[in-house]
Amino acid sequence: MKIQWKYSIILMGLLINQILSESSNMTVFTHATIYGHPTADAILCEDGKIKEIGQAADYTGYPTVDLRGGTVYPGFIDAHMHLLGLGGSKEILDLVGTKSVETIMKMVESTTKTLPPGTWIQGRGWDQNDWEVQEYPTKEMLDKVAPNHPVFLRRIDGHAAWTNSTALELASITKHSNNPEGGMILRHTDGSPSGILIDNALDIVGEIVPKDSKETKTRQILRAVKYLNTLGITAIHDAGTEFETIQILKELIQKESLPIRVYSMLEDKEKTLFVLLKDGPTKGDFLNISAIKLYFDGAMGSRGAALLEPYSDDKENTGLLMEESDEIAAKVKSYNAAGFQVCIHAIGDRANRLALDIFEKVGNPRMRNRIEHAQNIHPDDVPRFSELGVIPAMQPTHCTSDMYWITERIGEDRLNEAYPWKSLINAGSPVPGGSDAPIEIPNPLHGIYAAVTRQDTTGWPEDGWQSQECVSLDEAINMYTEWAAFGAGQEELQGRIEPGYYADFTVVSHPFEEANPKSILDAEVLFTIINGKVVFKK
Numbered sequence: 450m451k452i453q454w455k456y457s458i459i460l461m462g463l464l465i466n467q468i469l470s471e472s473s474n475m476t477v478f479t480h481a482t483i484y485g486h487p488t489a490d491a492i493l494c495e496d497g498k499i500k501e502i503g504q505a506a507d508y509t510g511y512p513t514v515d516l517r518g519g520t521v522y523p524g525f526i527d528a529h530m531h532l533l534g535l536g537g538s539k540e541i542l543d544l545v546g547t548k549s550v551e552t553i554m555k556m557v558e559s560t561t562k563t564l565p566p567g568t569w570i571q572g573r574g575w576d577q578n579d580w581e582v583q584e585y586p587t588k589e590m591l592d593k594v595a596p597n598h599p600v601f602l603r604r605i606d607g608h609a610a611w612t613n614s615t616a617l618e619l620a621s622i623t624k625h626s627n628n629p630e631g632g633m634i635l636r637h638t639d640g641s642p643s644g645i646l647i648d649n650a651l652d653i654v655g656e657i658v659p660k661d662s663k664e665t666k667t668r669q670i671l672r673a674v675k676y677l678n679t680l681g682i683t684a685i686h687d688a689g690t691e692f693e694t695i696q697i698l699k700e701l702i703q704k705e706s707l708p709i710r711v712y713s714m715l716e717d718k719e720k721t722l723f724v725l726l727k728d729g730p731t732k733g734d735f736l737n738i739s740a741i742k743l744y745f746d747g748a749m750g751s752r753g754a755a756l757l758e759p760y761s762d763d764k765e766n767t768g769l770l771m772e773e774s775d776e777i778a779a780k781v782k783s784y785n786a787a788g789f790q791v792c793i794h795a796i797g798d799r800a801n802r803l804a805l806d807i808f809e810k811v812g813n814p815r816m817r818n819r820i821e822h823a824q825n826i827h828p829d830d831v832p833r834f835s836e837l838g839v840i841p842a843m844q845p846t847h848c849t850s851d852m853y854w855i856t857e858r859i860g861e862d863r864l865n866e867a868y869p870w871k872s873l874i875n876a877g878s879p880v881p882g883g884s885d886a887p888i889e890i891p892n893p894l895h896g897i898y899a900a901v902t903r904q905d906t907t908g909w910p911e912d913g914w915q916s917q918e919c920v921s922l923d924e925a926i927n928m929y930t931e932w933a934a935f936g937a938g939q940e941e942l943q944g945r946i947e948p949g950y951y952a953d954f955t956v957v958s959h960p961f962e963e964a965n966p967k968s969i970l971d972a973e974v975l976f977t978i979i980n981g982k983v984v985f986k987k
Contacts (some may be wrong), residue, residue: 451574452872453522453760454677457725459806464881468632470565471830472497472814473514473908474496474497474981475493475494475495475500475511475512476494476511476512476513476744476875476952476981477491477492477493477494477508477510477511477513477514477797478491478492478494478513478514478516478709478954478978479505479513479514479516479523479578480492480505480515480516480517480518480522480832481516481518481520481521482501482519482521482522482960483519483520483521483958483983484520484523484775484883484946484948484960485927485945485946486502489502489504489675490504490505491501491503491504491505491507491508492521492946492952493508493511494981495981496981497734497945497948497951497952497980497981497982498948498949498951498952499946499948499949499950499951499952500948500980501948502817502948507692512777512952513979514974514976514978514983515594515715515976516956517975519572519808519956519957519958519976520954520956520957520959520960520961521954521955521961522926522930522946522948522955522956522957522970523931523943523945523946523951523953523954523955523956524681524796524812524930524943524951524954524977524979525680525681525683525893525977526682526683526684526685526686526880526881526894526925526929526930526931526933526934526943526966527677527684527685527686527883527884527886527891527929527932527933528686528842528881528883528928528932528933528936528937529686529688529821529822529842529844529881529883529885530669530685530686530687530688530883530884530885530886530887530891531628531687531688531689531780531885531886531887532673532685532687532690532711533669533670533673533690533691534607534692534886534887535665535668535673535677535811535886535887535891536608536668536669536670536671536673537661537669537670537674537887538573538574538887539650539669539673539676539720540572540669541571541572541573542556542557542560542570542571542572542573542602543572543573543574543736544556544572544573544575544602544605545572545573545574545605546579547574547575547579548579548581548592549580549581549582550580550873552875553572553575553595553602554590554591554913555594556572556670557570557572557591557594557595557597557600557602558594558700560598561594561595561597561598561845564598564831565698566597566771567597567598567761568598568713569598569599569601569616569658569659570595570598570599570600570601571598571600571602571603571658572601572602572603572606573603573604573605573887574603574604574605574887575602575604575605575611576604576605576750578853578854580740581771581786582906584646585609586611586636586645587637587643587644587645588611588612588613588614588617588642588643588644589614589644589875590644590810591607591611591612591613591614591644592613592614592615593634594737595615596604596612596613596615596724598613598615599613599615599616599619600612600613600615600616600634600870601616601654601655601658602975603651604748604750604751605750605888605910606748606749606750607701607748607752607888608647608648608651608742608747608748608750608751608753609645609646609648609651609748609750609751609753610645610646610651610655611644611645612644612645612646612654613644617644617652617654619640619657619770620653620654620657621632621656622642622653622654623641623642624636624639624640624641624642625697625867625905626642628650628780628878629647629650629652629653630649630653631648631769631770631771631772632646632647632648632649632653632721632769632771632803633646633647633648633650633652633753633769634646634650635647635874636918640941641870647753647759647769648745648747648751648753648769648771649751649753649769649771651772657768657912659908663693665695665701666680666693666694666697666917667701669693670697670698670701670709671701671706672904674707674708674709675826677709677891678708678709678950678972678977678979679881679974679977679985680891680892680893680894680957680974680977681893681894681955681957681977681985682709682891682893682955682977683709683710683953683954683955683976683977683978684709684710684711684712684857684933684943684953684978685709685710685711685712686712686713686714686740686842686881686883686933686936686937687711687712687713687714688715688716688742688792688794688821688857688885689716689717690711690713690714690716690722690738691718692716692718692719692720692721695715695721695736695738695770695845696737697711697724698711698713698736699736702733702735702736704829706734706796707735707736708979708982708984709735709739709984710734710735710736710737710941710943710951710953710979711736712737712739712740712937713733713736713737713739714737714740714741714742714755714790714792715741715742715789716742717741717742717743717780720740721737722948724985725738726741726784726787726789729787729789730787730788730789731818731916732737734980736874737937737939739788739789739790739937739938740789740790740791740792740937741780741789741791741792742791742792742793742794742821743772743777743780743791743792743793743794743805744771744793744794744910745770745771745772745777745795745800745803745804746769746770746794746795746796746797746799747768747771747796747823748766748771748796748850749796749797749824749851749855749858749859750854752766752768752833752858753986754768754797754825755767755768755769755770755794755796755797755799755800755802755822756760756768756798756801756825756859757797757799757827758863759796760858760859761856761857761858761859761860761863762857762858768797768799768800770800770803771925774806775776775804775806776809777793777804777807778810778881780806781793781807781811781812781818782807782811782812785811785812785813785816785818786813787839788814788880790815790817790818790819790938791808791816791818791819791820791984792819792820792821792842793818793819793820795806795820795822795823795824796824796825796828797823797824797825798825798827798830798863798866801820801823801825801830802825802830805820805830805833805834805837805839806818808837808839811831811857811892812835812837813967815838815979817836817838817935817936817938818839818840818937819839819840819841819842819881820834820839820840820841820842821842822842822843822844822847823841823842823843823873824843824847824868824884825859825863825867825944826849826866826873828865828866828871828872829868831872831873831876832876832877834873834876834878835873835876839876840879840880840935840936841873841880841882842882842936843868843870843880843882843883843928844880844882844883844884844885844889844896845868845870845882845896845897845899845900845928846884846890846895846896847868847885847888847889848867848868848899848903848914849889849899849903849904849905849914850889851867851869852905852914852915855867855929864915867915868903868915869917869918870900870918870920870928870959871917871918871919871920872918874920874924879927879931879932879936880928880932881928881932881933881935881936882896882897882925882928882929882932882933883896883933884896893955894957894969894970894972894974896929897922897925897926897928897961897969898925898926898970899965900919900920900924900925900928901919901920901921901922901925901963901966902966903915903916903918904918904966905921906946906970908967914934922962922966926961927944930943930945931944931945941965951979951980952978952979952980952981953977953978953979953980954976954977954978955977956974956976956977956978957972957973957974957975957980958972958973958974958975961969973987975987
């Protein structure tokens with residue numbers, strides 16, 4: 450009788466487990482090392498959220514996913530990138546890493562042979578700082594290889610463009626054209642346009658480039674998302690989302706076809722804001738529309754970042770303000786009042802100071818307003834971020850891309866201003882980490898490594914560039930998890946492996962080691978899990 454009763458209890462337990470697994474959307478992820486939970490090897494998830502963390506033996510009878518001995522981190526979040534731009538970059542000339550003008554000219558010439566005359570040739574990624582002759586190219590160089598095609602090639606940072614004569618003629622840019630506010634048309638000595646457009650001057654040509662269809666944009670978004678999933682990215686902050694992209698994202702969500710979470714910073718354009726601003730912020734599991742992106746200055750590489758003192762290699766230039774301070778202030782006050790977080794692009798120390806001044810004067814601290822990039826900050830302004838509740842959203846690989854030439858721009862005396870992550874953290878600021886893709890490769894492992902070492906992937910320089918600003922491994926992980934979630938007001942849902950949080954995980958081949966930063970670069974993404982579902986498996 451006792452044996453029969455014993456078997457009855459076992460059968461009842463199995464029956465209960467079967468009923469539970471069939472009546473609810475539960476999954477156990479097992480056979481893993483779990484970041485922050487050294488004694489656990491399994492995570493029980495229900496309806497897209499974490500239910501429990503424990504031992505696999507405690508969760509029998511549920512559907513199981515074997516994580517193959519990998520290490521589970523909270524799903525990595527890219528806190529600043531451009532989703533549509535990333536997808537579109539896969540369909541134009543990729544100029545990243547090109548080492549000379551001649552290389553690009555050959556690429557353009559080859560493309561002309563595949564397109565009918567009059568078709569636009571577009572590309573992105575060139576950087577004159579990578580060339581032996583570090584000078585801006587000219588329209589005449591492109592005219593030689595593409596006399597019958599308009600050419601529009603964006604610099605890697607998106608704040609300058611190289612065009613040919615055909616494109617300039619179509620845009621009616623001549624020697625008599627005035628510089629637009631917040632932009633510059635570079636010129637030859639006779640006053641004629643050289644072919645290089647800086648900041649707001651890009652729009653003169655950009656506005657006449659044929660626009661992509663909704664179908665094309667949908668394809669580009671899905672292509673970008675698929676790529677991001679392979680890198681272990683479970684959520685992004687999209688910096689400058691246009692109206693049609695919002696519509697596409699909503700449609701994909703309705704079809705359950707968007708395997709990534711998007712926190713949208715709306716673009717500051719009338720068409721987008723007229724429809725969306727009046728409705729106020731909207732929050733959802735896969736699309737959160739709660740922020741608006743503004744631009745204050747340009748970029749350091751194109752000498753458009755607004756500096757307090759002139760550029761060391763351009764003594765008459767302190768950069769550009771793409772919009773006046775009073776206009777930015779009016780928008781901050783209005784958008785905060787409507788319930789939206791404001792995210793201001795500011796790279797130079799002058800732009801950062803002005804942005805902080807505006808937030809101090811008219812901003813609502815409860816909105817967790819942000820400064821995007823915050824690349825160069827005067828030491829006096831570092832503590833102001835924490836004091837004002839302003840979040841510095843930064844991209845670690847910008848530092849390791851720029852460190853080869855930044856001294857030329859700002860000189861030795863201002864290097865302590867450049868990418869001061871540790872100083873900001875020590876002053877009490879959470880620092881969300883991102884990539885600014887497609888400007889940089891959106892690989893969070895590269896970002897974590899750069900934050901820890903301030904070295905390139907070869908290990909140069911040996912002790913790290915401005916090594917006093919290196920962060921700890923846990924701080925670097927926080928940049929792509931907890932602090933990124935905080936930057937979007939979602940710290941109670943994202944960024945941690947705890948009950949009640951989204952079941953979003955990045956599973957890598959081995960744990961990162963503080964004493965061996967190369968272990969970060971050597972790790973492989975084995976699984977990307979979003980909402981309790983595997984969206985990528987190696």
